Amino acid sequence: MEVHGGACSSATPHSEEEMELRRGPWTLEEDVVLMNYISSHGEGRWNSLARCAGLKRTGKSCRLRWLNYLRPDVRRGNITPEEQLLILELHSRWGNRWSKIAQHLPGRTDNEIKNYWRTRVQKHAKHLQCDVDSKQFKDVMRYLWMPRLIERIRASSANSNATESVAEYGNLAAGDHTFDAGTGWSGLGEIVKPGPESPATTVSSSGAAGYEVAEKLKAGEAIQLSLPAQIGCGGGLWPEPSLPSPGYGYQALPELEQYWGLGGEISDNLWNLEDFCYLQQ
DNA sequence: AATGTGTGCAACCGCCCATTT
DNA sequence: TAAATGGGCGGTTGCACACAT
Structure with missing residues (x-):
């Protein structure tokens, strides 16, 4: 799956230097934003995805959160x-x-x-x-x-x-x-x-x-x-x-x-x- | 009840490789 | 062709919780 459309310009208004990036545990609000964005735009191009979704996170962080936690097919619970x-x-x-x-x-x-x-x-x-x-x-x-x-x-x-x-x-x-x-x-x-x-x-x-x-x-x-x-x-x-x-x-x-x-x-x-x-x- | 210790796990880091510009 | 960027990977860290003292 890839990010579709060009709704978000690659010319970001804030560089990562000037935009304070969040770190540490994800909040519920951030999870919702990420899930909503991916559900409508797809995943991939994580850096621009993070910018376009308005998340003050690195692309890597978004990718990790999605793949390891938010993805709908992630299976949780004890290892059988x-x-x-x-x-x-x-x-x-x-x-x-x-x-x-x-x-x-x-x-x-x-x-x-x-x-x-x-x-x-x-x-x-x-x-x-x-x-x-x-x-x-x-x-x-x-x-x-x-x-x-x-x-x-x-x-x-x-x-x-x-x-x-x-x-x-x-x-x-x-x-x-x-x-x-x-x-x-x-x-x-x-x-x-x-x-x-x-x-x-x-x-x-x-x-x-x-x-x-x-x-x-x-x-x-x-x-x-x-x-x-x-x-x-x-x-x-x-x-x-x-x-x-x-x-x-x-x-x-x-x-x-x-x-x-x-x-x-x-x-x-x-x-x-x-x-x-x-x-x- | 307070403090210390161990454990599990989410998240980050740094490196590397592939792709794009 | 070189530099920049994106993304994947394995290793590591730090926090929250449970349990012990």
């Missing part, structure tokens, strides 16, 4: 387990490419995802005394956190006697959706198994959980979630009916630590693993 799973998966592929990740979570902004990562994910890394970029923490995410999320998704689906959330995630991951066709969910269809540098390549990997697991959940299949081949207990079906809650991930932990060459410092801090799975309240 399905979204958490996607964020973990996509971040493992792309790193801090927040806007790229956000393209696959309709209604979520890059800012929101970035905030989620910094406040929640990095907090857990800190509790586990890992660096968020360390192999240890990435393995915790891949082999413990993501399976737990899948478990939660599955459980909530079963509890509600409806497959809606899982089906939604399955559709989302498989590209079977109706969101933005250009940049929406369908991109996830490109998800591939991890490369040869990953120890998980020797077996089915939850590194591709976002796609493979959703497909299997959708089909009601048991999930083949395997650990690195170096870890003895890899290759089992998950969740195994005989395993007590919380399931597979915890069982694998000592072997993961051995694999990492650690001596229990991770498990000593796993008291808060439950918190990995934030559920909507």
